[in-house]
Amino acid sequence: MRNVLFVISGPSGVGKGTLVKLLLAEDPALALSVSCTTRAPREGEQDGREYFFLSRDTFLNRIREGDFLEYDEHFGNYYGTPKSFVLRQLKEKSVILEIDVIGALKAREIMAKEGVPVVLIMIVPPDLETLRQRLGGRGTEENAELKNRLERVEYELSKQNCYDYVVVNDDLQTTERRLAEIIRKEKEAAYDQ
Ligand code: ADP
Ligand code: 5GP
DSSP, X not given: OOOOEEEEEOOTTSSHHHHHHHHHHHOTTEEEOOEEESSOOOTXXXXXXXXXXXXXXXXXXXXXXXXXXXXXXXXXXXXXXXXXXXXXHHTTSEEEEEOOHHHHHHXXXXXXXTTOOEEEEEEEOSSHHHHHHHHHHHOOSOHHHHHHHHHTHHHHHHTGGGSSEEEEOSSHHHHHHHHHHHHHHHHHHHHHO
């Protein structure tokens, strides 16, 4: 039996975090990989749940120690996936990794070498105006930060063809059902191998 690594990407504000929470609540055989970041926690975020919040010095040390499956800098902060943490989780369950497109492609390359089946899923908005409204409605970013995130959208969307699945997040429940079905099908395919 082989557990699967599901990598979920998509522009900031498209609904990744919301969908992943719903999927995890419904499927006890799924785990979430927790990334490390140097950005400050948002209200309600807890260390070890949304992210491991690290100082810049600690993050740089862990880069030097080769502890990240991939890492990148976004909006002036570092974000990275702890490789040992993901491999440990994969021994027990299939794992969801929520990361940006560059990280996703690196993660696929490295994990495929470890013999882990990797499925890339991109979540896209129904249209750009809806994305703007969702990101603005979340109310977690200042205007300049919001602008930064919107400028990156085109790049993220241009990488859709590298992904195994592209799922439009229109109605939340419908999207969650589509994702749950993809996960069920891909787990079944991996267990058969
Ligand atoms: P991401 O993790 O991709 O940055 P979030 O999950 O934080 O995005 O979602 C951004 C905002 O959009 C949140 O306020 C969330 O409640 C809302 N949202 C997510 N999916 C939908 C949807 N299908 N319809 C309407 N609002 C949504
Ligand atoms: P946020 O600050 O909104 O939580 O995340 C900002 C960006 O960082 C998002 O595009 C998110 O997907 C990305 N991100 C989160 N964790 C990781 C990670 O471990 N690695 C990489 N490369 N990007 C990440």
